[in-house]
Amino acid sequence: MSESKDFLRTIVEEDLKSGKYNEVHTRFPPEPNGFPHIGHAKSICINFGIAEDYHGHCNLRMDDTDPTKEDTKYVEALKDAVEWLGFDWGNHVYYTSDYFPRLYDYAVELIKMGKAYVDSLNEEEIREYRGTVTEPGRRSKYADRTIEENLDLFERMKKGEFKDGEHVLRAKIDMSAANMKMRDPLLYRIRNVHHYRAGDTWHVYPMYDFAHCLSDYMEGITHSICTLEFENNRDIYDWVLNTLGLNSTRPYQHEFARLGINYTVMSKRKLLELVEGGQVDGWDDPRMPTIAGYKRRGYTPESILNFCDTIGIAKANSMVDVAQLEFCIRDDLNTKVPRVLCVLDPLKVRIENYEGSEEIDAPYYPHDVPKEGSRKLPFSKEIYIERDDFMENPPKDYYRLTPEQPVRLRHAYIITCKEVIKDANGNIVEIKAEYHPDSKSGSDSSGIKVKSAIQWVDAKTAKSIEVRLYDRLFSSEAPEGLEDLNPNSLQVINNALIEPAVITEKPDERFQFERQGYFYADPIDYSDEHPVFNKIVGLKDSWSKKAKVIKSEPKPQTKKVQVDGEIAPMSEAEEARFNKYTIELKLNSEVANTLARDEKLFHFYEEALLTLNSPISIANIVANEVARELKEKQIDELKFTATQIAQLVKMVDDETISNKIAKQVFEEMIESGENPTQIVEAKGLIQISDPAIISPIIDEVIAKNPDNVAKFKAGNSKLLGFFVGQVLKSTGGKANPQVVNELVAKKLK
RNA sequence: UGGGGUAUGGCCAAGCGGUAAGGCAACGGUUUUUGGUACCGUUAUUCGGGGGUUCGAAUCCCUCUACCCCAUCCA
Numbered sequence: 001m002s003e004s005k006d007f008l009r010t011i012v013e014e015d016l017k018s019g020k021y022n023e024v025h026t027r028f029p030p031e032p033n034g035f036p037h038i039g040h041a042k043s044i045c046i047n048f049g050i051a052e053d054y055h056g057h058c059n060l061r062m063d064d065t066d067p068t069k070e071d072t073k074y075v076e077a078l079k080d081a082v083e084w085l086g087f088d089w090g091n092h093v094y095y096t097s098d099y100f101p102r103l104y105d106y107a108v109e110l111i112k113m114g115k116a117y118v119d120s121l122n123e124e125e126i127r128e129y130r131g132t133v134t135e136p137g138r139r140s141k142y143a144d145r146t147i148e149e150n151l152d153l154f155e156r157m158k159k160g161e162f163k164d165g166e167h168v169l170r171a172k173i174d175m176s177a178a179n180m181k182m183r184d185p186l187l188y189r190i191r192n193v194h195h196y197r198a199g200d201t202w203h204v205y206p207m208y209d210f211a212h213c214l215s216d217y218m219e220g221i222t223h224s225i226c227t228l229e230f231e232n233n234r235d236i237y238d239w240v241l242n243t244l245g246l247n248s249t250r251p252y253q254h255e256f257a258r259l260g261i262n263y264t265v266m267s268k269r270k271l272l273e274l275v276e277g278g279q280v281d282g283w284d285d286p287r288m289p290t291i292a293g294y295k296r297r298g299y300t301p302e303s304i305l306n307f308c309d310t311i312g313i314a315k316a317n318s319m320v321d322v323a324q325l326e327f328c329i330r331d332d333l334n335t336k337v338p339r340v341l342c343v344l345d346p347l348k349v350r351i352e353n354y355e356g357s358e359e360i361d362a363p364y365y366p367h368d369v370p371k372e373g374s375r376k377l378p379f380s381k382e383i384y385i386e387r388d389d390f391m392e393n394p395p396k397d398y399y400r401l402t403p404e405q406p407v408r409l410r411h412a413y414i415i416t417c418k419e420v421i422k423d424a425n426g427n428i429v430e431i432k433a434e435y436h437p438d439s440k441s442g443s444d445s446s447g448i449k450v451k452s453a454i455q456w457v458d459a460k461t462a463k464s465i466e467v468r469l470y471d472r473l474f475s476s477e478a479p480e481g482l483e484d485l486n487p488n489s490l491q492v493i494n495n496a497l498i499e500p501a502v503i504t505e506k507p508d509e510r511f512q513f514e515r516q517g518y519f520y521a522d523p524i525d526y527s528d529e530h531p532v533f534n535k536i537v538g539l540k541d542s543w544s545k546k547a548k549v550i551k552s553e554p555k556p557q558t559k560k561v562q563v564d565g566e567i568a569p570m571s572e573a574e575e576a577r578f579n580k581y582t583i584e585l586k587l588n589s590e591v592a593n594t595l596a597r598d599e600k601l602f603h604f605y606e607e608a609l610l611t612l613n614s615p616i617s618i619a620n621i622v623a624n625e626v627a628r629e630l631k632e633k634q635i636d637e638l639k640f641t642a643t644q645i646a647q648l649v650k651m652v653d654d655e656t657i658s659n660k661i662a663k664q665v666f667e668e669m670i671e672s673g674e675n676p677t678q679i680v681e682a683k684g685l686i687q688i689s690d691p692a693i694i695s696p697i698i699d700e701v702i703a704k705n706p707d708n709v710a711k712f713k714a715g716n717s718k719l720l721g722f723f724v725g726q727v728l729k730s731t732g733g734k735a736n737p738q739v740v741n742e743l744v745a746k747k748l749k
Numbered sequence: 750u751g752g753g754g755u756a757u758g759g760c761c762a763a764g765c766g767g768u769a770a771g772g773c774a775a776c777g778g779u780u781u782u783u784g785g786u787a788c789c790g791u792u793a794u795u796c797g798g799g800g801g802u803u804c805g806a807a808u809c810c811c812u813c814u815a816c817c818c819c820a821u822c823c824a
Contacts, residue, residue, distance in 0.1 A: 029824090063824065065824080126822075131820070135820095234753090310761080313762095314755090316761095318760080321774070327774090366782095512785080541784070562798045721766095
């Protein structure tokens with residue numbers, strides 16, 4: 001868990017602390033209609049993670065209420081994903097389909113309560129009757145059916161007496177609800193099809209909104225965590241549970257923003273399209289953002305977990321940079337995997353002054369990775385280096401081999417280029433070089449300075465391998481469809497050369513090919529005869545970045561244009577009040593505006609004025625503090641009165657208390673409805689303005705914070721607030737802040 | 750246009766009236782036989798805009814703006 005809590009954990013902690021629940025119980029409720037992707041990983045981490053953190057439970061539940069889309073292969077993929085990520089769902093996987101009988105009973109109960117009815121409008125009519133976001137809907141004539149009729153119909157729906165779409169069961173809520181979801185939502189529809197688990201027993205299937213809340217309830221879920229698009233569904237969630245009277249210990253829904261990653265599509269529909277259209281090689285194609293894809297690509301569960309942890313949980317729609325994910329996998333693999341030498345695009349180098357062969361002992365791990373292990377690196381006259389590690393006419397910053405610049409062969413000798421052999425077309429086909437016998441790695445006495453060490457393989461002993469180089473699937477940052485596909489997302493190299501130990505000793509399944517990236521022995525296509533490696537992710541590469549930077553153009557600066565809308569005009573009465581407030585009572589226009597436009601506020605204000613003639617002070621507190629309370633409440637719901645507010649203001653006016661204390665007192669009044677004078681008296685909140693009392697406190701604060709004093713004196717004037725705050729804190733807020741301010745400023749000058 | 754949400758550096762994200770956390774990215778430097786890693790440093794006088802309240806506002810009030818979700822017999 002990171003040091004700052006996310007809002008969900010904050011809620012859970014509060015609920016536990018308040019005793020609302022004794023134990024947290026979450027659930028991860030995917031629909032088995034596709035392979036889980038990294039967005040599901042986020043949800044898995046949240047639900048299982050919270051359960052783990054607070055010693056509760058998390059159920060894995062297949063939300064399988066739509067028989068036309070779901071399949072066993074997807075439930076297997078879901079289970080694999082959760083398991084691979086390292087979470088434990090206990091010994092039971094839950095299925096909404098297991099609740100079909102109980103769900104049916106609940107539906108019958110709703111019908112008996114007169115809260116649900118069988119509607120026989122067709123699909124199009126239902127849509128029409130629903131109205132639009134701005135116009136209310138109207139209720140179907142079938143809503144008047146008697147309970148008996150509804151019961152009979154629903155039972156016959158269940159028995160399969162009707163065709164698909166002939167009838168539906170709907171909740172009787174409100175066809176003119178502002179929340180469209182509440183306009184008599186569908187509870188059950190007829191589906192005369194086979195369900196992958198329930199078989200052919202059912203002809204009616206519950207809808208999400210009906211099944212989900214009840215499933216949560218039946219499993220004893222406390223926190224039903226879902227994504228933002230279900231915010232509107234929360235009202236139904238609560239309606240169903242409340243209407244059925246299921247409110248002893250019951251779950252509540254909380255929503256978070258789903259994960260978005262740039263250069264990636266995350267909708268199951270689009271992912272399915274890619275699979276079915278053959279743009280990728282299945283759900284586990286290493287370019288897919290599916291868990292199966294990442295797994296096949298070579299990502300580790302730890303890296304995904306860590307990614308989910310670093311991106312945070314919030315309610316703002318956001319788009320995470322893929323670089324963040326790539327960082328996580330590099331960071332994980334860096335300390336774990338052996339380094340080996342592999343040449344992807346071989347260029348032959350003939351070392352003219354070397355005869356025979358030898359085996360060089362080379363550690364698998366660099367000095368900064370505390371792991372043991374080494375292998376023998378065969379070396380002889382003929383080797384291969386990476387083609388782009390040699391340049392005939394290099395730019396100034398080029399550190400590798402050139403006709404003038406020697407280079408070290410990693411773990412081996414320094415070589416110098418003697419001759420460049422080209423074919424008829426001018427392509428370099430071979431380098432003739434010389435090695436420096438006294439430059440061997442570990443016992444170098446040559447004194448030659450090189451700028452870099454490059455990877456190489458011995459020609460005779462190197463193994464040929466297939467390497468699959470993956471790049472992002474989409475070239476657009478926010479891909480829409482197939483037109484945004486990156487045509488070069490897969491590059492297959494059939495004859496890369498790798499040092500033999502990787503194949504013969506198999507020290508690991510993941511490797512860093514030095515200076516290139518991290519690679520993974522493909523779990524499916526790899527064989528000893530034909531080794532295949534997937535590129536997981538490249539190393540950070542400040543060279544290719546530098547080389548590219550020349551052609552990158554300065555990005556066009558788009559300044560946000562702020563459009564100011566028109567302010568709604570005032571009614572005549574409002575304007576009259578506004579004028580009275582500004583002219584007669586001398587309120588500033590903003591406060592006058594707030595008061596004049598709000599029915600509740602001006603009533604409250606004018607009533608307070610009756611007790612105390614201090615129009616400006618009262619206006620300020622009413623427009624700023626009371627307004628907050630009156631946002632969601634009526635005046636008669638408040639525990640405090642206008643008269644009490646006037647009393648409070650009076651104490652501020654005559655400087656008995658400071659504004660700061662007034663706010664504190666006001667908070668008390670909201671809770672208890674006690675008189676402000678009593679609160680002040682009981683708590684001894686009378687303001688301290690005597691410099692003789694305040695001064696020593698300031699001295700103490702100054703003595704305790706020498707660093708900040710220095711910073712302040714160096715010109716950081718913001719720190720004044722810090723000192724004032726400290727003094728106020730140690731006086732329980734009672735010190736007169738104005739006096740403190742002046743004194744602090746004087747003392748620190 | 751009705752309702753429900755959300756706005757803090759290039760990307761995430763803490764913060765809940767008293768010094769604008771942290772990570773990624775970027776840039777500079779040190780170490781380095783990986784142009785990797787590690788380490789050090791730089792990068793928001795300002796929190797979508799404008800007002801107001803307050804000694805003091807990212808935090809409270811008013812207002813405007815932008816974006817997301819809702820009119821599947823999907824979940």
